[in-house]
Amino acid sequence: MSTAHPTDSADTNLNRPIRHVLSDESITDILTVIREATSTSQLLEDTIRALYRAILAGNPAAASSAIRPDNYALPATQWQAIISAAIGRAEQWGTQAVVVLDLAMNLMPRRYDDPTVPEPHMPLPDYRPAVRTIEWASDAIDVVTAVSAHLDQLRAVYGPASLQFLDAADSWQRALTAIITMNLGATATVSKDGPMSLLVRTGSGLIYAATFHADVRRCTVAGCGAHLRDDGTIPASHADHPVPEHQHIASYPLDGPRPGTWSLHS
Ligand SMILES: [Zn+2]
Ligand SMILES: [Zn+2]
Structure with a gap:
């Protein structure tokens, strides 16, 4: 990568998220709010609150400005474990898709690969309804x-x-x-x-x-390809079709x- 242009490095610095490894205690706190949530909205709010509380506690300088998820990054192992736990919790309400969309796509920080950070243990009961x-x-x-x-x-x-x-x-x-x-x-x-x-x-x-x-029912005559309606006629937009007049074959x-x-x- 070229370093000749001064704004290159400036942009890179701005775009580089703050990497934060959650402590075991923070992981436990997050798991607790996930387990104790009684609705999807509470699950999302409390998980995010506990997560950023932990991140900001480790990065006090950042706490003064509004939280922007893109400014931070978690090790992929921790990121994935939190998402998986939240999805597992949402099984009770059948809202896993909402959790994936809101949490994974919008609210969670970015993630980065760090093989030295082990996958945290976040055990959950099976929340699926016994009878549906x-x-x-x-x-x-x-x-x-x-x-x-x-x-x-x-x-x-x-x-x-x-x-x-x-x-x-x-x-x-x-x-x-x-x-x-x-x-x-x-x-x-x-x-x-x-x-x-x-x-x-x-x-x-x-x-x-x-x-x-x-x-779609089409005419199979070479070069025609017109849509054929149920009554065998073709839409007016095809009337000026370049292929000479012919018997359409459906x-x-x-x-x-x-x-x-x-x-x-x-
Ligand atoms: Zn469709
Ligand atoms: Zn035709």
Whole structure:
């Protein structure tokens, strides 16, 4: 790296975070607030407060100005252990995604690699609810019935070994498995989000969607590639298409089940 330009080194100094290794006592303090939190917001607030209290105690000069996470860095082992403990605590409420987003992405300091700092021991009980209730609205059951019939049709039309059937069936199975195995907290409600799509609402207010995306039906004639609507027509934007007038050939039939896949969105 060049050192010729004076602002290079100045920028580097400004951007270099203060490295801080948490003491065993600080780790214990942080673990205590994580264990004692009774809600996701308390978990986030208390963890961050305990963390920066420890960091600032070791760096008094920095305490006078507003805390900016980017100004500090923890050894990666300690950083990861704190995140993991907070995520483990959030299992009770099904809010692990919130913890990852807020804590890991926004509130935590940076991290740096230091192989000499061992991974701290931060034991937690298993906070996952012993029983979880997933309520299925009757219209969500209708969706499952419709999807099942749709997959049967894809199998009948394209064959059991076809990509059209297998891609659809695999993605639906993954979406259903995710709804059942994702820890969404003690309660969650599944409702209809379209003829073949589901909406999952967790007790803590998070929303996930298992959404069916139909494959785009295109004309397979070389150079055309126009979208073909269900009625076989093409959108007006394709009317001035350079390929000479021709009989469009659909990538899959206008009638019959539409190939496509499900994906999970949060
Ligand atoms: Zn065409
Ligand atoms: Zn999508």
